[in-house]
Amino acid sequence: MSMLTIAMPKGRIFEEAAALLREAGYQLPPELDESRKLIIEVPEENMRFFLAKPMDVATYVEYGVADLGIAGKDVLLEEERDVYELIDLKISPCYLAVAGLPDTSIDEVAPKIATKYPNVASTYFRSQGEQVEIVKLNGSIELAPLIGLADRIVDIVSSGRTLKENGLVEYETIVGITSRLIVNPVSYRMKDKEIGQLVSRLSDIIAEKAV
Known part of the structure; x- marks a missing residue:
């Protein structure tokens, strides 16, 4: 069988995804959870894991350096990468929301929205018939309205x-978010048997949890 390469985000999603894989019967070593390595091979399961920043997972999968990836729906909506979404893993639930200081209205002339999701935010406000200026930030989004940089923020809420x-x-709530299993289109054709088996085992566990 061909080795499957899986890009995984560090942090909470990684922990929950690793637990899900173990529940599906995959023998993952304990050091997978504690290692500082960025590439971890699990030869007994014919798997190799890349540990990456959450926003980069879909990029690795699109370019084929990883066959599969586990990414939040927020990343998939924002990045719009050429990947297939296979299954909703139902882990790390949260949602994207519009937030701001209480009892304040948006500037009617040039409302500013701070976010690390510029594409999602632009699409949402356009769908509401509102024209806004997007201020792209990479972290501490909550600071923006506090210091007068933006009228509102769009961010993940857990x-x-x-x-x-x-x-x-x-x-306002924009959209609910969970983590998804994604695949490179070429890998999906070339390694269909191995990927199909993984999807089947994960799907069975997810279905059991839903009962």
Whole structure:
């Protein structure tokens, strides 16, 4: 069987995805969770893992250096990479929302929206018939309305604690987010047997959890 190369994001998604793979019967070594290595081979399962930044996973898969990847739906919506989405893994649930300071209205002339999701934010506000100026930030998005850089932010919300601690409130929910298994189109054809088996085993576990 051909080796499957899987790009995985570091952090919470990685931990939940590794647990899901183990539940599906894959013998992953304990050091997979603790290693600082960026490439980890699991020869007994014919797998190789790349550990990457969440926003880069879909890029590795699109260019074929990874056959498969696990990426949040937020990344897939923002990046619009040439990959196939195979299954919803139902892990790391959260959502994208519009937030800002309480009891404030958007500047009607030139509203500014701070976000690390410029494509998603632009598409959303356009669909609402609103023309906005997008301010691209890479982190600490909550700071933008506090210092007057933006009227609103578009960001991931999980528990809502970060917004609350910074005195912000949610105004609108844009879309629910979970992590997805994605595949390179060429790999999907060339390694269909191995990928099909992985999808089947993961799908069975996800279905069991849903009952």
